[in-house]
Amino acid sequence: MRPTAPLFRAIRRLPLNTKQAGKDFYKGNRTGAMGWHTKYGGYKIDYKKVRTYICPDLSDFNLTPFVAKRIEKVAENWEHHESKSAVDGKEYLRQWKLDGGVL
Structure with missing residues (x-):
């Protein structure tokens, strides 16, 4: 089944997608190139194009990680415990609040 001629012309103007191309087509994720390929098979990074993320000052940040404060770090003798019953989100x-979590 093929589209009609006017519709087929309109489809050709649209960007190519994975359903219209062959199996080797990779569209990418729009991140852009941060360098270029050399003729010897290497890759040179242009550090002017590398993304840098600046973290704001979090000293007065009142949100906490989703871990209770009384939880200790995992030691070498870590044991896995499974519960037989399902726990819903509210429970x-x-x-978590009873264990010292802060919302």
């Missing part, structure tokens, strides 16, 4: 948040 998990209630237990």
